[in-house]
Amino acid sequence: MAKLKTTYVCQNCGAVQSKWMGKCPECNQWNSLVEEVIEKQSSSKSSYNQNYIPKNTPVILSNVAGIETHRFETGIKELDQVLGGGIVKGSVVLIGGEPGIGKSTVILQVAGILNKKNKKVLYVSGEESPSQIRMRADRLNVTADNLELLTTTSFEDVLSATAIKQYDYLIIDSIQTITSEEIISGGGAVGQIRHVTYRLVELAKSTGLTVFIIGQVTKDGNIAGPKVLEHLVDTVLYFEGDYSRGVRIIRSVKNRFGSTDEVGIFEMSQSGLIEAGDRAFFDKDSSQASGKVICPVLEGTRPFLIEIQALVAPTFFQYPKRNATGYDNNRLAMLIAILEKKGGLNLSGADVYLNIAGGIKINEPSADLAVCAALISSFKDKPVPYTMAFAGEVGLTGEIRSVSNIQGRINECSKFGVETLYTNNKHEKSKNIKLVNVKNINDLLKL
Template identity: 60%
Template sequence: MAKKKAKYVCQSCGYVSPGWIGKCPECNSWSSFVEEIQVDAATTAIGKRIAKAKPVSLKDVKGLETERTPTGMPELDQVLGGGLVKGSVLLVGGEPGIGKSTIMLQCAGILSRDRLKVLYVSGEESAAQLRLRSDRLGVSENEIDILSTNSLEDVLQACEEEKPDYIILDSIQTIASDDLNSAAGTVGQVKHVTYRLVELAKSRGITVMIVGQVTKDGYIAGPKVLEHLVDTVLYFEGDYSRGVRILRSVKNRFGPTNEVGLFEMTDKGLLELSSYSFVDDRADNSAGRVFVPVMEGTRAFLIEVQALVAPTFYQFPKRNCMGFDLNRLNMLLAVLEKKGGVNLAGSDIYINVAGGMKITETSADLAICAAIVSSFRDRPIDPHSTFIGEVGLTGVIRPVSNMGSRLSESYKMGIRKYYLPEKVEFDKTIEIGLSINVSKFLDMF
């Protein structure tokens, strides 16, 4: 057995040091040394040659049928592409209090009811705290093995003894290995622990679900290699005030990416939602409200876009966005002023996407323009109408993809009048209003 010892490697230039030092003598960078495992070459077999892998033809390789296990939560299954894959590694990230531990414990309760052995490893909460949470979620009577530890070796020993089908680790930043001298949560520890867990999942066929803490920028803490090693990466986001949670898939080796699941945080845990949760009271016919269907993965959601245009007495008016790109807003304002003749230079403009959603596509450009003009002229828009289209710099409204799914979802939600670009295929039974460019679009006000 090869003897393992630690070494410190500079992440900037690769300089190796036997101990940690603050400044690299090679590239003069500070705090760049990370602890890694080094195998002593003197104790390894000398002269023993390992057989090299030989290339094979792609047409001769047989396909692999992935075995999936439903989690019992349809929204989570849709994000995963149908369920959990045996031997896969899943990483869930999100802000504190967003619901990562809650959904993991709910998932553990559902899997244990199907006579599957689940090992829940908690490095942040004690067994008594987990019992309090499980009582609230209604899973305290399920057969779930609880392990409260911060040692990777304890986790591996428990896997040898209990032989679980699923391992839930909460969280990866609290687990440390005795092979390294650094504290838990450091770059070296996170990389080493993740490597060991991935090796365990692939060799034993155990499905591992990892909870990851995030930084202040919203990214999973630790090296980016953490996301490269795992098979699936999910992000939790949402609106704390309304309790709406959005589970987004950004990486999935066994299914589609950019899928989303909708949940609501309640005192009984996370409950699944539909797109109706993003549409508020239609009776409020206030100026600056527009409904628009947006795509999240393969699903269409009807969301509400709100705009507030107010006069300002300052030299530089404010431009503020919640759930929409600020640079995109500035471009749309320039098009409205240049092509539409709307003088917005003396007004503060605020854009908000209701429900905590974030618009990352250009299909809502026309709806944003409609909301701005509606608030600027204080003229409400029919709540049973929608605006779909991308606004170009020349003022032309361009078509967007997945128009059929958008129209179908809008019609299901009670939308009966549509403002679309020219040359768009649609159902002739639906009343359609056509908008060719910004100038003609402004004529409706």
């Protein structure tokens, strides 16, 4: 009997090693290498078989008939925007996120909408029983009389079901629970996930079946199993948000049929995910206090208002604290140093806390001016009216730099009653709100 050949695959990054190691040399993760059996390679030097009949042959690009990409709108505008306008037939969409954040909820809502529009949907679950899915559907008020359920962990059962009956949409919840008999390894292993996903992509491209795949994430925030999934599928959506407030954000990080970096904003309720729009991050009716500033930011091509909250308080420790939630700590430390050096504020003896309301995380430098305004407001204990907004990048010399898509930010500010926008876009004009040029930090302090 021939000896089986084995390799050791990292369950975190997918790197392959010839022998077991305590720590993966690629991603430095401990105890992540798992033994997997691979097929014995042929000893023949030549891999070409003269009797082999190829499945496909090369074609001339100019002879290929172009087709208009057909999209199907789900009826959930926020989700359609992230997908680039709707679902593309024959595409494979990967949805990742932490447990309990709403992946199964939104996909069941989408399945109900598709079923109401006479689309044939097969929902495959390897984690829940049909009665559990029915309970969740009743709670979400999803009435899908013809929605078909298949509870299995066998990929061969999925192939058999799709071969017997032609479906328009296939939902896999989740990919970590599905195993194939063709691979000798446990469920959730990188080899299994890679093989099953590859076969699903092959099935979608050959039959026109649209596939939704739900993937769990690791503690580092990456989809478990790995980057191999992101390379295979057409679209990758990530769920993130604030559990305490019920805010959920669907972020597109890869989309072969549309723009990337788009976001959809939802709120989690008892009846499922509902579209929240911009109101999830900005509450105009909340109490006005020092340290609260409004800022228009961009996520992809979409502008929306956020509320930046700052607290500057005397410290009782030898080293003052610098803590930021939803914002980069290093950038906060840089802005504090600029305010001290160029603005003359004595923040070295104060604890500084910064929070982006709504649970959103921002990396855009256009929020620098608003962060500085919030710090100054809290330090001087002077409230900033909600009729004012700030947008600008702060340089190390204290100058304020212009921001992109200023017209979109202006339009978003006007929707919420903002009357004045402080920025440094000199050549921009607006009929809706007043634009005030701020050249440097000293101009901001004089306001």
